[in-house]
Amino acid sequence: MARIKTDKNISRKDVIVTKAAALFREKGFKAASMRDLAEAVGVEAASLYNHIKSKTELLHELCFSVANRFTHKIDEIEAEPISSIQKVEKLLRFHIHEMIHHYEEVYVSDREWKHLADPYLSNFQNQRRIYRKRFAAIIEAGIRNKEIKKIDAPTAVLIMLHAISGIESWHRSTQKISAEELEENMITILVGGLVNH
Amino acid sequence: MARIKTDKNISRKDVIVTKAAALFREKGFKAASMRDLAEAVGVEAASLYNHIKSKTELLHELCFSVANRFTHKIDEIEAEPISSIQKVEKLLRFHIHEMIHHYEEVYVSDREWKHLADPYLSNFQNQRRIYRKRFAAIIEAGIRNKEIKKIDAPTAVLIMLHAISGIESWHRSTQKISAEELEENMITILVGGLVNH
DNA sequence: TAAAACAACTAACGAATGTTAGCAACCTTT
DNA sequence: AAAGGTTGCTAACATTCGTTAGTTGTTTTA
Numbered sequence: 361m362a363r364i365k366t367d368k369n370i371s372r373k374d375v376i377v378t379k380a381a382a383l384f385r386e387k388g389f390k391a392a393s394m395r396d397l398a399e400a401v402g403v404e405a406a407s408l409y410n411h412i413k414s415k416t417e418l419l420h421e422l423c424f425s426v427a428n429r430f431t432h433k434i435d436e437i438e439a440e441p442i443s444s445i446q447k448v449e450k451l452l453r454f455h456i457h458e459m460i461h462h463y464e465e466v467y468v469s470d471r472e473w474k475h476l477a478d479p480y481l482s483n484f485q486n487q488r489r490i491y492r493k494r495f496a497a498i499i500e501a502g503i504r505n506k507e508i509k510k511i512d513a514p515t516a517v518l519i520m521l522h523a524i525s526g527i528e529s530w531h532r533s534t535q536k537i538s539a540e541e542l543e544e545n546m547i548t549i550l551v552g553g554l555v556n557h
Numbered sequence: 558m559a560r561i562k563t564d565k566n567i568s569r570k571d572v573i574v575t576k577a578a579a580l581f582r583e584k585g586f587k588a589a590s591m592r593d594l595a596e597a598v599g600v601e602a603a604s605l606y607n608h609i610k611s612k613t614e615l616l617h618e619l620c621f622s623v624a625n626r627f628t629h630k631i632d633e634i635e636a637e638p639i640s641s642i643q644k645v646e647k648l649l650r651f652h653i654h655e656m657i658h659h660y661e662e663v664y665v666s667d668r669e670w671k672h673l674a675d676p677y678l679s680n681f682q683n684q685r686r687i688y689r690k691r692f693a694a695i696i697e698a699g700i701r702n703k704e705i706k707k708i709d710a711p712t713a714v715l716i717m718l719h720a721i722s723g724i725e726s727w728h729r730s731t732q733k734i735s736a737e738e739l740e741e742n743m744i745t746i747l748v749g750g751l752v753n754h
Numbered sequence: 755t756a757a758a759a760c761a762a763c764t765a766a767c768g769a770a771t772g773t774t775a776g777c778a779a780c781c782t783t784t
Numbered sequence: 785a786a787a788g789g790t791t792g793c794t795a796a797c798a799t800t801c802g803t804t805a806g807t808t809g810t811t812t813t814a
Contacts, residue, residue, distance in 0.1 A: 390587035394802060407762050474585065512734055515742040522723030526715035537709055545712040553750030591772060604792050
């Protein structure tokens, strides 16, 4: 009976959630089976249920842990006494870091949230909608004081968020530029597309 | 026995493929069942097999019809005697049009190609890789003659392509700006992020 | 060291999935 | 109107799925 290996401060459930993120990212939530997950963890499928309630619970945990990180970050940035364009840049850099260093989680949260069930689904959609509105509000403030081009702010938000999800392809590519170069290139293009020249 | 309704020049198979695109977009390929599709078409599940070979065939058709359209377009644009930045803009506008007017197909091709089976999977990945290289080559030419900022071209391609897939959110939003405004905003931001000021 | 808790196992369940077989109804052509 | 092809139906299949029950082994607690 090979137990799930755990270090201190990392529960068996955490191990399962992490492996689930990798698996859901690779195959998609629906296509990834609990038997696949069990194999990745090194255990029988039924044994997983000593640690988790359901497959969907895994998705909840992933989606909301990511969503909460972004919500906290925008709380923080909104409060800072810096220009709008600096706020946008900070937010973008945070998105880029998250996408680089917590790839699997963020990716799953981004692509697989559709498979959440209510009430989680509605909650998640709400949280996302509000986040985007707050992001758009920062951009709109920047437009008002002429830091940023006259553009439709919600459209700009869409572009920014989706552009960053392109880091997915960077992860999968064989000839990667460094993470730092990637970040600087993205900032150059995206912020460059916003600022008023 | 209610037959699948067809107009002239549109086969029953076409009807099924179109409905499949909508369904795969809404639920994802794996989560959409043939019984769901049958219901959308107005027929029993087994009856679908008089017109198609398999569920996967539907995905092939969708993915490659989209991929081929993009390949043909880049063939066309490469041959035109215009500046690099104009080529980029033309390509972006084509992507935007496709994403606006053939939303379901394009979205499915973009998100669900992972569920293709070999040899289709490899073919598709190849076609995509080559397309992106050709796109990057256009950008690199623009960098060489100083039309475009010094940036990593493959990264720029990722940003452009993924940014455009953000139109997905525009489709789902209730308060839409017009398609024309959307297009102009996207071009402003994306081309603005590339050009050398 | 005995008892309690935790975490693994095997077996199986009911539901859902893609697909096939066999047959009936419809349409087109002759 | 007969014949043949097309398109639909019902029934069923083999798998796979998420999950539960019941049990055994292992670790922690007292």
